Amino acid sequence: MGELRKSLPLPSISVFIALLLCCCSLIELTQAQQPILEIYPKQEVQRKPVGKSMILTCRPTVPDRGLVADLQWKDNANNTIPPKPIGRNQPPMYTETLPGDSLALMITSLSSEMGGIYYCTASYANSEILVKGVTIKTYVAITWTNAPESQYPTLGQDYVVMCEVKADPNPTIDWLRNGDPIRTTNEKYVVQTNGLLIRNVQESDEGIYTCRAAVIETGELLERTIRVEVFIQPVIVSLPVNLEAIEGKSFAANCTATGKPVPEISWIRDATQLNVATADRFQVNPQTGLVTISSVSQEDYGTYTCLAKNKAGVVDQKTKLNVLVRPHIYELYNVTGSRTKEVAITCRAKGRPAPAITFRRWGSEEEYTSGQQDDDPRINLETDFDEERGESTGTLRIAKAERADDGLYQCIARNKGSDAFKTGHITVEFAPDFSHMKDLPPVFSWEQRKANLSCLAMGIPNATIEWYFNGRKIKDQFDTNLKIVGTGPRSDLIVHPVTRQYYTGYKCIATNIHGSAEHDMQLKEARVPDFVSEAKPSQLTATTMTFDIRGPPTELGLPILAFSVQYKEALNPDWSSAFNRSWTPDSPYIVEGLRPQTEYSFRFAARNQVGLGNWGVNQQQSTPRRSAPEEPKPLHNPIQHDKEEPVVVSPYSDHFELRWGVPADNGEPIDKYQIKYCPGIKVSGTWTELEKSCNSVEVVETTSFEMTHLEGNTYYRIELKAHNAIGYSSPASIIMKTTRGESDSANNNLGTLLYSAGFNSGVGALHKRLFTTTTTTTATSTTTITSITTATTTIITLATTISITLLSVLASMLV
Known part of the structure; x- marks a missing residue:
């Protein structure tokens, strides 16, 4: 490249780049104008799991879509795939025209045979054939063929946790327990093709196992969660070898078994090999193993088998039922x-x-x-x-x-x-006997009244009775004044004492086969009582007089029925106009309705069945002058602990009903009662009333009063006085304590301090009082006075008293 740069002049390089860009533009223009078919998704190889559905869409990319014709799909055997027939079931594979001149290949359920190359074809402008192919490769997704989500091995046995899986390509399997991988380096766990082998299963092997399948080629990973619960074979733990039932009675027996899950119990009668749950008179509870027989028969005797069954196994155990025959007493x-x-x-x-x-x-x-x-x-x-x-x-x-x-x-x-x-009787025969009559009193009669002398002889067999008078058999005397009723074992002698000779002794003699016995009886003449021995006054008021009476020295055989008194004013000499009063011997001897400052004459006599005795013990007594009434007596029963003052306990926390008896009025009628009740405390054994908190009430024409708006758990001193025209009686006083109310448990430091200082616990409730109400009630008006000043003074006084008391207690503690 460096040499090329050196050989070419700089302008030539610029020309070369311009030419290169021009060529690229021409290529893109050529491609944009060339008609083609595109298949979506665009991957040339489509991998899909068997059983799934899929769609492949063929879309022409051409300059003019109106020139596209014969757009169709061909299957892996180069057969044209037709569209879905109208009105027929959906085929596994069909084509469907989509909006935008696209043709979709619809596969509803992919099978492994559908794998291969599929072509989308079309003609363009009646001169150019368009073809686009796509390869469908199928595979089998991970499928659990035998992997139950809950599996139940049996304790002590080897068990394979089943996890059979199907996939193509073949998957790899590994296992987790409770989220952690299982190590198969020891002999406890062995991974097998069909699952995980657990040797010698124990309850500790329970848990959540995960079977994990992975296909490396497809990247598919699937987990199966399996809950493993260890079952335990049934064990019969309680069944006696012999059972005993009672004829005619109900019977129950238990066959107790353990196991996991809880075993179902059944009872089989060996003689018939029938489940007794279907028999009459038998009931079986399969959960508890309880068998009951409503009424045992002798035919129920025999051997029975208890079966305990659960998903881990079946066990049985035999027992023998003996039928007991209840005792029957046939002779007594x-x-x-x-x-x-x-x-x-x-x-x-x-x-x-x-x-x-x-x-x-x-x-x-x-x-x-x-x-x-x-x-x-x-x-x-x-x-x-x-x-x-x-x-x-x-x-x-x-x-x-x-x-x-x-x-x-x-x-x-x-x-x-x-x-x-069964009950029998032993009879012991014996001679007649009168020992039960030896202490009986004599029989009395008077004024020729008939008398009944009864003679009852004890003896077996029954005795025969004869009566004797003056040494002779009465039945031989033919005396009409002597009548015998009955001859034994009871006999009555009716005596009509017309003369004094019949007031004497009589004899009855009883006889049976074992001997005889006799009994003497006396008939005596009764008289009126003798003089009263003594009668002396014990209590005097202006209008009443109470006596202590002592009866006659002898009663002449008959009991005293009543004591009588006659009384008159001493200035009156005539006893015929005297007043009379009688009492039974066990009642108070009170003479009422007397006049004040008057002298009276009294005489007394006793009465029995015969009549009234002679008058005697004559005496004169004077009544005092008119005065205030006697002290009224409250009708309550106080409770006394040790040497403490007696206390009447109210059953209520906020009210108390005071009741009293009407006292003697001493010559002037009682017109009202005054009731005063004050809360109080005890300091060093001395009762201290909180005077500022007292209530005073006057009532008329009643002998009861209900005190209301009381404090709970508090002591009150109650004074009761009767009033007449002369004045007030002396006060009757009681201490009353209310019970603890619901709100009294919240009493704060004041009550606690009073209690801890040794005061009566009921005083602790007084700190809640804010006002003092003094109520005066008469027959015509009721006045209620409420004083804030009085309330304040009361609280200050109470606080002062408490402070002084606490100081005294502290001082004594220091000493």
């Missing part, structure tokens, strides 16, 4: 014996196995043991068994029987199947 007779003699009761029963027999007294849970009883050597239990026949006999023997041995006895027959019960 009532027996009779005599006192001090031997008596025996026998019980016979059947069952399999032969039942054990024992006895117990009716109503007792304690059973007799075989042989002689430790606590009573007189009693012996004898038993006998016949296992071959399934029969048992039990005999309870009692030597030297006593009356206490008489009664019901329960025979119990027991085996593994169940218990059977």
